Amino acid sequence: MARPHDSNRPATRWFDAWRGVLYANAKVLRVAEADLVARFGFPLSWLDVLAQLHDAPINGLRIQELQAGSLFTPSGITRLVDRIEAAGLVRRERVVGDRRGVRVVLTPEGRRRHDEAFRAHLPIIEREFASRLTVDQQRAVADALSPFWHDDPDGSSG
Amino acid sequence: MARPHDSNRPATRWFDAWRGVLYANAKVLRVAEADLVARFGFPLSWLDVLAQLHDAPINGLRIQELQAGSLFTPSGITRLVDRIEAAGLVRRERVVGDRRGVRVVLTPEGRRRHDEAFRAHLPIIEREFASRLTVDQQRAVADALSPFWHDDPDGSSG
């Protein structure tokens, strides 16, 4: 947010890049989210969790692992898992050897719904995001922004 | 959200670009937001509104204009303006000739606080975002993502 209009704003190159990130994110996400809810009845945050679990070992992930792989706080994950569990797509199980902990495991139904939804989700992102970039631009953006997810735990400044 | 890990995911080039947008957005925003709140006592959404008003005619903007320039719904803007108004940074005034309407106007205090906060905000974005890209990368990202804010009202596919 906080984008300079044309007046007495800095209007630097990097601010345009930042503004692009901001808007691309918001606009694509809005469409993708609405589509997902309309067609599958759950939001992107669920798909995010389901996708993490899909890609995880069969015995699931702990709350803190889900949290580390997401943009939520621990309490946010607890409540998110509550909802997904209530819908029957995941299940909480005990962790052997640590009775504080919880493993979150995909149910068969959860796996099925993930597969469906993820298959439907990709073309939406492709249509709303990728199709508006040339292949070179896709590569350029992917390279330029890779530091932000290429495990740099904190994004700390240099 | 919903990022493929390394397993049996498509792992296309454009998905990496999308993931970069997602993560860059989230990580930079998180830091910028925290910094703004810590140093100026208000969140980015306020700065966004203040910046729009700063760049607007002296007699302010209508609710719907603020809404068009933001990522909020009308009711979201109403409530956002409520809070900023309660803090004394903007004021609602009548629109001559349309008694349904409202102009939102920056107070002197609001202008002052905007200036302060915006000056402080830019270097944060520069540090957290721009400094991790080369100048060429900045240009590439700015060019590639410009369709998303270059007035394309809806981001419709096509």
Next chain:
DNA sequence: CGACAGTCTCTGTCTTGTCAACTACTGTCG
């Protein structure tokens, strides 16, 4: 073993934003 600091998850409470419905007003058409 017992104390105690640290860890893992959950809960109470609050904030923020959405959606749908509502009030108030405008302009048009008879």
Next chain:
DNA sequence: CGACAGTAGTTGACAAGACAGAGACTGTCG
């Protein structure tokens, strides 16, 4: 003028996350 469709903004009810702190457990040190 009076009806009426459309527009501007607000409100009620609710959903989703954040934060701080609680509860349950673990491992270590005496």
